[in-house]
Amino acid sequence: MKRKTTQDTTATPQKQPRQDPVSCESCRKKKTKCDRRSPCGSCISRRIDCKYGNNGPMASSLGLPPSTQVVDKPFNGVPSSRPIQARSSCDVGPSRSADDSLITADQLENILMGHRIPSALPAALREELSGSQRIQATRPRSDSASSNFLSLVRNVGSVSLEHPASIQLNSFLPSEGDALSLFDYYHKHLDYLYHLIVPASTKRDIHALYEAISHGGSGDLNHIALLFSILATALFYQLLSTESSGVAENCGRETAFLAGAALIQSNYISYPTIEGLQATMIIAHHLPTLTLNPSVSSLFLQGGIVSQAKSLGLHLIDHPQVASERRQKGFDSGEIELKRRLWWDLASYDWLLGSLSGPQEWTYTIQPQHMNVRRPWNIEDHSIEDETELTLSTPTCMSYTVHRLRLAEICKDMIDAVSPHHIQGHDVPYETVLELDCKFQQAYSELPAFFRFDQSSRRQFASLYRERPEIAWQRAFIQQGYHSRLCRLHRQYFIRGAKNPRYSYSHVVALQSARKVLGIKRIMDEEEPVFTPNSSFLWAVMHHVFMAAVTLLVDVCFNWDDILAYKRKEEVLDACRLLSRAQQCSSVAREGINAMMGILRKHWKQEKRTAPSGEMQAQLPSSSSLDSALHNQSAMPPASDVQDSKNNQFDIPVPVHAIPGHGQSMDLGNFESGPVPLEDFWSQMLDESAHIALDTPDWMDLLTELTNATALSE
Known part of the structure; x- marks a missing residue:
């Protein structure tokens, strides 16, 4: 029977043939x-041939100009080409494209497996990849490159939002x-602090980098990282003098991120280089307070930097076997001496940090027994290959580094001596303190004349300071380093020495050292050659100044009935004015001092609550001249080298009820209603010092917490 067919409009339409x-x-x-x-993004990222069937897209249908095809170098160090989209300089968010998921998958694959790929390659290819570390990218037009770089300076873009492995570094x-x-600028005004480069050699590398790129060649990623680290440091301190702290911090952060991106693209962790190590050390030393993108911040941590230095063998430079192999194969004496400088800088930095409060207090990671490295020579850079060391009495570009290392070694000895007592929670025996004091005093007496502040030495080397101002600046830093450490060494017995004759030496030395730290800061501000950048921009300087001022303040509070109390109060207020001037000219100093003032205010309020309420001791009389000095903020003389800018004014509102002379004295417990000028707060503490019941452990806790308040770079 023939099946009947009907027309059903609701039936499912017949399936079309598969396209x-x-x-x-x-x-x-x-x-x-x-x-x-054609080729697709997935095949490009995986570096394989891209094949289509008969209906595949034509190459002409890509819709991308040839200029958008760039060559990147991902984590595994193997060059790869991929298309990118043009991005506006005003676009602060990450760029989005149709193949984001493919690019993200490839980047994650490189993060997880990239470090294994070189070891899986044939030996010949692995050597070629590890030896060349080059960017396979054509240089963009110079005008667009400069435009992108200026966008960082002008706070327009935010390149740190991008993935560090996918950034076209040459464009910035x-x-x-x-x-x-x-x-x-970096060479003249910043490098003297640590001297991490040989300027002539680094300048030649910069010329070679731009020469190669201008001819359409490639640039070494590690040289690019070193250049970006220098640019980040120089821009940060230059902009602090002329712009707001926000602009300076943004520019420094973005440019430092580019340095980190260059290191990531060069696979620096697996294949470290001297230039890459220099880049990480420059940023770690000069920009420790900047909050960097987490994707690159680990590159600039002290522990990681020391690990990379060991990977390069810097801790065994003068091992007999290493030296023998070096003589057989030939070597560059200048490069070897640079390696010694870098290693000893890491060691001295490690030991100096261990002598300060914080998580690293009373510890250090670089053990002298675990290294074989000769101390760096006191020699000029242009004579580095002559291998002829000069006497320590001869000023060179390495004089400060050599004497800073001597100070760091004594700090290491101090850690070894006092650490067992602190770990067990015991007081350091006073005999141990006196022994360490002798070491500090001996090393201090061996400082050359050009690092001294006595009148004879200053007259003798006046012409040297004019010709080489960095020697005068280094003199101030080494002096401050010694006196701040002496003050810290005697801190435990400082207050006891005011009442107990057995510890009177600690009381005298701590006060002398605190006064010298403050005197050195006044010289930095008022005498030629003028510091550039201003010393208030360096928190390592201002931290020591604040601690010295608090030392004098504590002494007055414990000895309010001293016959010279009036004079000591004026001394404290003079130190307070020094801090106020620093706040006016430096946002770095202002933020750090405000953080420490919060701690000081908290401890003072606690002491007020524990003071006896029924017994009020008589305050010392204060003359009208002292009252005028306490509350006349406008009478504060400015430092000669302070450069006020429109963004660095220190204008703090004061509640009317908290101003002396408006019916009542300032109430320290009401400061949350609005901040007050620094000098008013300190003067009120001085006036109320006689009413406070103080205890030595409480003030020891205060001094320790103040040292921990902010990051400190030595």
């Missing part, structure tokens, strides 16, 4: 999304003239 595939063969096999370009390089100008 030809439009994805490439590789994406179909891997079941991944294909952007249907400044013009060669701008780069050399910033390099000169």
Whole structure:
């Protein structure tokens, strides 16, 4: 029987024949999304041939100009080409494209497996990859590169939102003239603090980098990282003098991120280099307070830097076997001496930090027994290959480094001596304190004449200071380093020495050292050659100044009935004015001092609550001249080298009820209603010092917490 057919309009339509595939063969096999370009983004990122069927897209249909094809170098160090989208300089968010998921997958694959790929390659190819660490990218136009760099300076873009492995670093390089100008600023005004580069050699590398890029060649990623680290440091301190702290911090942070991105793209963790190590040390030393992107911040931590230095063998430079192999193969004496300088800088930094409060207090990581490195020579950079060391009485570019290392070694001895007592919770025996004091005093007496402040030495080396101002600046830093450590050494017995004759030496030395720290800061502000940048921009300086001022304040509070109390109060207020001037000219000092003042205010309020309520001791009389000095903020003389800018004014509102002379004295418990000028707060503490029941352990806790208040770079 023939089946009857009917027309059913609701029936499911007949399935059309399957169309030809439009994805490439590789994406179909891997079941991944294909952007249907030729070649597609997935094949480009995986570095494989991209094949289509008959209906595949034509190369002309990509819609991307040839200029958008760039070559990047991901985590595994193998060059790869991928398309990128042009981005506006005003776009502060990450760029989005159709193949974001593919790029993200490839980046995650490189993060997890990239470090294993070189070890899986044939030996010949692995050596070629590890030895060349180059960017396979054509240089963009110089005007666009300079424009991108200026966008960082002008706080327009936020490159740190991008993935560090996918950034086209060359597009953010400044013009060669701008780069050399910033390099000169770093060399003249910042490098003298640590001297981590040989200027002539680094300048040659910068010239070679721009020369190679200008001819359409490639640039060494590690040289680019070193250049970006120098640019970040120089820009940060230059902009602090002319712009707001926000602009300076943003520019320093973004440029430091580019340095980290260059290190990541060069696979620096697996294949460290001297230039990469220099880049990380420069940022760690000069920009420790900046909050960097987490993707690169670990590169600039002290522990990681020491680990990379060991990977380079810097701790065994003068091992007999290493020295023998070096003589057989030939070597560059200048490069070897640079390695010694870098290693000893890490060691001295480690030991100096261990002598300060914080998580690293009374500890250090670099053990002298675990290294074989000769001390760096006291020699000029241009004579580094002559291998002829000069006497320590001869000023050179390495004089400060050598004497800073001597101070750091004594700090290491101090840690070894007092650490067992602190770990057990016991007081350090006074005999141990006196022994360490002898070591500090002996080393201090061996400082050369050009690092001294006595009148004879200052007259003798006046011409040297004019010719080489960095020697005068280094003199101030080494002096402050010694006196701040002496003050800290005697802190435990400082207050006891005011009442107990057995510890009177600690009381005298701590006060002398605190006064010298403050005197050195006044010299930095008022005498030639003027510090550039201003010393108030360096928190390592201002932290020691604040601690010295608090030492004098504590002494007055414990000895309010002393016959010279009036004079000591005026001394404390003079130190307070020094801090106020620093607040006016430096946002770095202002933020750090405000943080420490919060701690001081908290402890003072606690002491007030524990004071006897029924017994009020008589305050010392204060003359009208002292009252005028306490509350006349406008009478404070400015420092000669303070450069006030429109963004660095220190204008703090004061509640009317908290101003002396408006019916009542200031109430320290009401400061939350609004901040008050620094000098008013300190003067009120001095006036109320006679009413406070003080105890030595409480003030020891205060001094320790103040030292922990903010990050400190030595």
